[in-house]
Amino acid sequence: xxxxxxxxxxxxxxLGPLEPPKPSEPARGRRTRADARRxxxxxxxxxxxxxxxxxxxxxxxxIARRAGVGPGTLYRHFPTRPALLTAVFQDRIDTxxxxxxxLLTADSPDxxxxxxxxxxxxxxxxxQGMGGSLLIEELEKPDALGFDCHQRIQxxxxxxxxxxxxxxxxxxxxxxxxxxxxxxxIALSTAHATADPSxxxxxxxxxxxxxxxx
Amino acid sequence: xxxxxxxxxxxxxxLGPLEPPKPSEPARGRRTRADARRxxxxxxxxxxxxxxxxxxxxxxxxIARRAGVGPGTLYRHFPTRPALLTAVFQDRIDTxxxxxxxLLTADSPDxxxxxxxxxxxxxxxxxQGMGGSLLIEELEKPDALGFDCHQRIQxxxxxxxxxxxxxxxxxxxxxxxxxxxxxxxIALSTAHATADPSxxxxxxxxxxxxxxxx
DNA sequence: AGCTATCCGGAGAGATTCTCCATATCGTGA
DNA sequence: TCACGATATGGAGAATCTCTCCGGATAGCT
Numbered sequence: 167x168x169x170x171x172x173x174x175x176x177x178x179x180x181l182g183p184l185e186p187p188k189p190s191e192p193a194r195g196r197r198t199r200a201d202a203r204r205x206x207x208x209x210x211x212x213x214x215x216x217x218x219x220x221x222x223x224x225x226x227x228x229i230a231r232r233a234g235v236g237p238g239t240l241y242r243h244f245p246t247r248p249a250l251l252t253a254v255f256q257d258r259i260d261t262x263x264x265x266x267x268x269l270l271t272a273d274s275p276d277x278x279x280x281x282x283x284x285x286x287x288x289x290x291x292x293x294q295g296m297g298g299s300l301l302i303e304e305l306e307k308p309d310a311l312g313f314d315c316h317q318r319i320q321x322x323x324x325x326x327x328x329x330x331x332x333x334x335x336x337x338x339x340x341x342x343x344x345x346x347x348x349x350x351x352i353a354l355s356t357a358h359a360t361a362d363p364s365x366x367x368x369x370x371x372x373x374x375x376x377x378x379x380x
Numbered sequence: 381x382x383x384x385x386x387x388x389x390x391x392x393x394x395l396g397p398l399e400p401p402k403p404s405e406p407a408r409g410r411r412t413r414a415d416a417r418r419x420x421x422x423x424x425x426x427x428x429x430x431x432x433x434x435x436x437x438x439x440x441x442x443i444a445r446r447a448g449v450g451p452g453t454l455y456r457h458f459p460t461r462p463a464l465l466t467a468v469f470q471d472r473i474d475t476x477x478x479x480x481x482x483l484l485t486a487d488s489p490d491x492x493x494x495x496x497x498x499x500x501x502x503x504x505x506x507x508q509g510m511g512g513s514l515l516i517e518e519l520e521k522p523d524a525l526g527f528d529c530h531q532r533i534q535x536x537x538x539x540x541x542x543x544x545x546x547x548x549x550x551x552x553x554x555x556x557x558x559x560x561x562x563x564x565x566i567a568l569s570t571a572h573a574t575a576d577p578s579x580x581x582x583x584x585x586x587x588x589x590x591x592x593x594x
Numbered sequence: 595a596g597c598t599a600t601c602c603g604g605a606g607a608g609a610t611t612c613t614c615c616a617t618a619t620c621g622t623g624a
Numbered sequence: 625t626c627a628c629g630a631t632a633t634g635g636a637g638a639a640t641c642t643c644t645c646c647g648g649a650t651a652g653c654t
Contacts, residue, residue, distance in 0.1 A: 199620055199631060227610060236634030241612060302569060340586075347573070348583055351565025355516060359561070369562055372554075376590035413600060413651055441641060450603030455643060 206243050208233040214254050222251060222296035251300045252315050258297075259315055262289050266322040276335035279326045280374050286319070287349050287370050295357025298350045320346055336377050348373050420457050422447040428468050436465060436510035465514045466529050472511075473529055476503050480536040490549035493540045494588050500533070501563050501584050509571025512564045534560060550591050562587050 212233035216224040226247065230240040244250035265285055269278035290298040301316055324342035331338050349370065356366045426447035430438040440461065444454040458464035479499055483492035504511040515530055537556040544550035563584065570580045 196621065196630065201620070202632060205633085225610065226612090230634090237612075238614080238634055239632075242632075245612095247611095298569070302572065343579070344583060344586065347569045347579070348566070348586070351567075351569035351583075352562070353565075354568040355512070355561045355565035358516065365557070365561070369558060369565075372558065372562070372590045373587070376586045410599065410652060415651070416601060419602080439641065440643090444603095450605095451643075452604070452645080453602055456601075459643095461642095 202243075205233070205235050205239055209235060209240055209243055209250070210253050213250050217251070217254060217296060218293050221294040222247075222299050226250070248300060251296065255297060255300060255315070258289060258292075259318060262286060263318055263322045266326060270325060270329065274335075275326070275330040275333040276378065279330045279336065279377070282322075282326050283345065283349055283374065284367070284370060286323070286346075287353055287366060290350055290353035291357060291366060295353055298353035298357065301346070301350050302354070330377075340377060345377070416457075419447070419449050419453055423449060423454055423457055423464070424467050427464050431465070431468060431510055432507050435508040436461075436513050440464070462514060465510065469511060469514060469529070472503060472506075473532060476500060477532055477536045480540060484539055484543065488549075489540070489544040489547040490592065493544045493550065493591070496536075496540050497559065497563055497588065498581070498584060500537070500560075501567055501580060504564055504567035505571060505580060509567055512567035512571065515560070515564050516568070544591075554591060559591070 209229065213224075213229045216229045216232065226240060227237055229250075230237045233240070240250075244253065262282075262285060266282050269282050272278040290301065301319070320342050323345050327336060327340060327342050327345060330336035331340070352366055352369045352373070356369065359365055362368075423443065427438075427443045430443045430446065440454060441451055443464075444451045447454070454464075458467065476499060480496050483496050486492040504515065515533070534556050537559050541550060541554060541556050541559060545552050545554070566580055566583045566587070570583065573579055576582075
């Protein structure tokens with residue numbers, strides 16, 4: 167997905183939703199070292215697999231080992247677990263918010279909101295609900311990395327909701343926070359429910375019923 | 381439920397909704413030793429405080445230390461973390477389900493269901509959402525201890541919901557599982573949200589709107 | 595009191611998180 | 625092309641946690 171940009175020397179392509187090597191430090195003086203970038207990619211890739219296999223509690227040590235780096239290197243790049251989770255989920259979130267922009271011009275604001283919430287629920291449920299856990303964890307500790315990711319989703323939800331409210335199909339007293347929390351809640355409480363795979367959608371449909379004003 | 385033989389030698393006060401010493405072994409031969417019962421109480425009490433302070437991830441070692449017992453003793457009584465959590469929450473759940481029995485004879489089945497769900501949400505939210513986490517964890521590993529606790533809540537919800545459905549104020553296509561999962565979801569996703577204390581109730585009100593059929 | 599099933603407690607193995615810093619490596623200017 | 629110094633590395637290790645094992649203590653029964 168996100169990887170081999172295969173830069174010959176330095177052709178950092180100005181691609182859209184891909185993360186720059188170090189958005190924080192604005193390249194004063196020297197450039198980011200190539201090995202640092204390479205290791206970062208390796209870590210993210212190993213983390214993606216490890217999280218998929220073992221859930222969001224996967225051992226960071228083990229991830230470092232599988233990435234072929236030392237624990238210190240992992241912690242240098244990602245000081246906290248949410249930071250690493252965010253990096254892993256970055257492109258998924260990009261896709262999600264990109265989908266929202268298309269939906270903002272859809273015919274039915276109501277259906278657009280519903281469809282995006284379904285996509286968001288799917289996102290929050292992947293990998294044993296780690297998407298949802300991530301969003302929750304970010305809320306408590308507003309780190310630079312996590313907050314940004316959560317804010318994007320909130321803003322996206324706000325756009326779609328406002329449009330649906332303006333067209334009169336959604337209750338005007340709803341906020342984007344309401345929607346996000348309800349859907350994240352469904353994701354969390356059904357994260358491990360293997361009994362009925364359609365249950366999450368069932369619950370979301372119920373919530374959507376409440377969203378539509380009568 | 382399964383017994384308090386009301387031991388005479390014990391000055392352990394015979395309070396109501398407290399858990400029996402060992403429901404599993406049906407007292408063949410010898411009686412449960414007094415020190416075992418005493419230690420069990422101490423552990424539960426220490427756990428209650430520790431979980432309240434540090435959330436459901438509190439160190440079991442630390443709990444044992446504060447209870448004045450060794451780690452081995454703690455694990456003898458409570459093999460898993462959910463087992464200990466269940467013990468801590470036992471009387472709270474008793475209260476919750478007891479309240480439901482009163483509500484089953486209330487005038488308005490609709491209001492009875494709503495009120496109980498509010499109480500259930502409060503229960504699931506206490507101590508940084510550990511009530512909710514507990515219910516979720518039980519779902520994945522049906523241990524004897526946890527399953528029982530979850531089943532009781534499910535049954536209680538079912539009773540109130542069935543009555544509301546019969547009276548025509550609740551959608552007939554809802555199940556008790558739906559309700560429990562929605563409320564647990566709200567509890568989880570708002571567990572750490574300190575911004576707006578009324579948010580959980582707000583979300584529950586929304587859900588209740590969806591429950592009532594129009 | 596004595597016997598024995600039961601229980602205690604803490605040592606310790608193994609796993610994990612996170613830090614620190616001597617060393618290796620990369621990017622750059624000459 | 626080379627040397628220099630800013631950057632990054634990685635792994636030892638401290639601290640913490642979970643969970644097990646078993647010699648020894650103890651409570652209940654007779």
